[in-house]
Amino acid sequence: MLATNQIVYPDSDGQPMADNTKQFRWIMLIHANLNWLFRDEELVFVAGDLLWYPVEGNPKYRVAPDVMIAFGRPKGDRGSYKQWQEDNIAPQVVFEILSPGNTEGEMDRKLQIYARCGVEEYYIYDPDRFVLKGYQRSDDFYLERIDRMDGWTSPRLGITFELIEGELQLTHPDGRVFESFDNVATERDLICADNQQLESDKQQLETDKQQLEAEKKQLEAAKNKRDAKLRELGIDPDTL
Template sequence: MVQQLPTDTTPAIIYPDSDGQPMADNTKQFRWIVVIKENLELLFSNNPDVFVAGDLLWYPVEGDNKLRQAPDAMVVFGRPKGDRGSYKQWEENNIPPQVVFEILSPGNRLKAMAQKYKFYERYGVEEYYVYDPDEVDLIGWLRSGQELDVIEEMNGWVSPRLGIRFQLTSENLEISSPSGERFLSFVELAQLREQERQRAEQEHQRAEQEYQRAEQERQRADEALTQLEQEKQRYQALEALLRERGIDPNQ
């Protein structure tokens, strides 16, 4: 009689790449998500070990596909760049996102934001920023031990991890890179590139004009030199003719 070995019938756990929720509730929220995420990508574009993502599901615990969050933007130091359907922490050397951003919208509820705060605090986020573009209000938390402590003054605050600076005005939030360059929208970046292209074209035209002027000056100098050479040759021919006739041209 052949004895059958028991088989593992435990179904594989699926970790969905989408939670069915929209990325943003309105254009203002979406614009801020894109500006922050894309400028962070640009800031760390030369560092292969910094992963930046927007609206990507983060699963911190293997075996639990209900425990998850999708930060509007997140930054992970120590993980390579590349496309991912979701961020499964156990597949990423168990490194959690160190910095996360959330952009408030009318669809955000106080309970949901409190749940996100507790999630980020529990699973290792070091810096957590929430921006309300309607009220132009920025709140930040910084990890201290096992807790996220509120940052008392956000105006002028510099992120320890990112090195970026936050400046609040009465009308807007400005974020600048460590070199002082302001975070720009895609449209602003395109306009800046066009301005740089136009300046480069103008410089090229000025250089071309200078070259043409210099070439004209060289041609005039060559013509003057040719005339002098011709005068010299005529003078030498005249000297030779005078000597043939017995006349000393130097007297």
């Protein structure tokens, strides 16, 4: 049994990860690509829809960013992100993907929490209205709105935000566009199909080569037979 004075920090707030498929798809796209981007960095923790408790002793003061990145913290599973157990390192970058259910008051509250708790970069995208907002820390307690997000490159992540015909496009530092699992799987299938075709073509070329070699031997045998017959008749085949 729990001691009467033991504080409980639930791993769930009872809210769904996403309100609709579009929001879920964007969350997964950003989470998966950032995981891939920092796959070799042991001290970069990337999480999606994970409860973050900034202050010990106050389990009601919590927030669950759609995606958050904590530099300086090891990878690994967590039930929640208790900041005091993470060397008091706050996630430096957070993303929120809006759904029709998000209210202005809710987003203002999150902005205040992120500003107060040390977030350096905060990005919001509304996939229904194609609205992209970004905030960057200007001092210890304030996140300042980024004037122009189209073409903006995250100082922490190195990724670039672009609006292509109104829709958000994110690119890796090397210029590769953020890819969904479906697209990666499709490309993998195409590569596999191409490899299979190349292997089939290679086998066909080998078969053709063997066939040509067999025909060459048959012609050589026929020539030798003809030359032998000519010599029997007293004719030198080399003079023909």
